[in-house]
Amino acid sequence: MTTAVETLRDAPLTIGGRTFQSRLMVGTGKYPDMDTMVRAIDTSGAEAVTVAVRRVNLDRSKETSVLHFLDPKRFFLLANTAGCYTAADAVRYARLAREAGFNDFVKLEVIGDEETLLPDVQGLLEAAKILVQEGFKVLAYTNEDLVTALRLEDAGCAAVMPLASPIGSGLGLLNPLSVRTIKRRLHVPVIVDAGVGTASDACVTMEQGVDGILMNTAIAAAQDPVAMAHAMRLATIAGRTAYLAGRMPRREVAMPSSPTQGMLD
Amino acid sequence: MKQTVDVVINGEHKPITPGVTLLELLAELELDPRTVVVEHNRRIVRRPALAEVTVAAGDAIELVHFVGGG
Numbered sequence: 001m002t003t004a005v006e007t008l009r010d011a012p013l014t015i016g017g018r019t020f021q022s023r024l025m026v027g028t029g030k031y032p033d034m035d036t037m038v039r040a041i042d043t044s045g046a047e048a049v050t051v052a053v054r055r056v057n058l059d060r061s062k063e064t065s066v067l068h069f070l071d072p073k074r075f076f077l078l079a080n081t082a083g084c085y086t087a088a089d090a091v092r093y094a095r096l097a098r099e100a101g102f103n104d105f106v107k108l109e110v111i112g113d114e115e116t117l118l119p120d121v122q123g124l125l126e127a128a129k130i131l132v133q134e135g136f137k138v139l140a141y142t143n144e145d146l147v148t149a150l151r152l153e154d155a156g157c158a159a160v161m162p163l164a165s166p167i168g169s170g171l172g173l174l175n176p177l178s179v180r181t182i183k184r185r186l187h188v189p190v191i192v193d194a195g196v197g198t199a200s201d202a203c204v205t206m207e208q209g210v211d212g213i214l215m216n217t218a219i220a221a222a223q224d225p226v227a228m229a230h231a232m233r234l235a236t237i238a239g240r241t242a243y244l245a246g247r248m249p250r251r252e253v254a255m256p257s258s259p260t261q262g263m264l265d
Numbered sequence: 266m267k268q269t270v271d272v273v274i275n276g277e278h279k280p281i282t283p284g285v286t287l288l289e290l291l292a293e294l295e296l297d298p299r300t301v302v303v304e305h306n307r308r309i310v311r312r313p314a315l316a317e318v319t320v321a322a323g324d325a326i327e328l329v330h331f332v333g334g335g
Contacts, residue, residue: 027333027334027335028333028334028335029332029333029334029335030333030335031333037333050334050335051331051332051333051334052331052332052333052334052335053302053329053330053331053332054329054330054331054332054334055275055276055327055328055329056275056296056301056328056329056330058274058275058277058294058328064330064332065300065330065331065332066331066332066333067300067330067331077331079331080334080335082334082335095309096302096304096309096327096329097302097331099302099309099311100302100330100331101312167335168335194335214335215335216334216335217335
């Protein structure tokens with residue numbers, strides 16, 4: 001990634017053997033219209049975009065396919081299993097997604113609760129094991145629990161995706177310590193997925209040292225999605241650069257920035 | 266009168282011509298086989314095989330594609 005600072009050399013983000021130029025990944029849902037979606041995604045600089053697997057509308061009056069608007073040669077399509085509440089359903093959706101013929105990556109979601117959309121980690125692990133066995137590159141959406149993250153890595157996931165806060169909540173990074181711990185302990189890339197609301201959230205998240213960030217609603221539901229996509233692009237780079245730069249230590253008392261010597265009598 | 270059999274496509278009951286292949290069915294529905302993934306009685310049918318699988322009464326067919334999502 002380009003940080004625009006010559007002293008900082010950042011290795012590009014590589015997941016499951018695939019290298020991504022941007023550490024920001026974006027969703028394609030909930031935009032007011034397709035034109036806004038295309039312009040926002042373009043502005044975000046994201047290379048990987050998430051898509052969902054759904055039934056074709058049999059009355060052909062409405063074009064709902066996202067591929068009608070986004071060039072699959074230009075964007076890396078990361079299919080999700082959103083809406084799946086069991087391991088079996090998630091596996092079914094992942095297989096259908098792979099059959100579309102773009103790649104063998106899947107953003108695995110197994111949801112356990114309708115109100116919070118928090119993951120069912122037992123179902124998630126079960127589905128991850130099956131899909132890894134079938135050759136999928138699994139990016140597992142999970143909560144910010146270290147032990148689950150370790151189990152997912154052990155299961156062979158290509159990346160682990162702890163949440164910042166619940167999907168679509170816009171509450172930002174609620175548990176920086178847990179996310180930092182996951183990043184410190186895992187070897188596979190850690191991509192924070194879900195919960196950021198505005199640019200500062202993205203920046204703080206990237207400052208934890210995670211490898212990337214995935215968001216949808218924060219951009220799509222902004223009053224001006226294209227402008228927010230621009231802000232998110234900058235915030236992701238800013239947060240990453242600050243992490244690489246290494247922040248000053250925190251201290252609980254003041255220390256003057258100006259010399260204490262040379263004061264007048 | 267043309268004879269038809271009843272199948273379930275994307276959860277909807279549809280009368281179709283008996284003995285059609287999945288590829289012919291997609292053509293009837295005006296769907297490009299390159300843009301949809303077909304599941305026939307819970308088994309994925311890959312594109313090259315669409316012309317080889319015939320549809321029978323009571324079959325459940327799912328036709329899916331990518332839509333916007335997070």
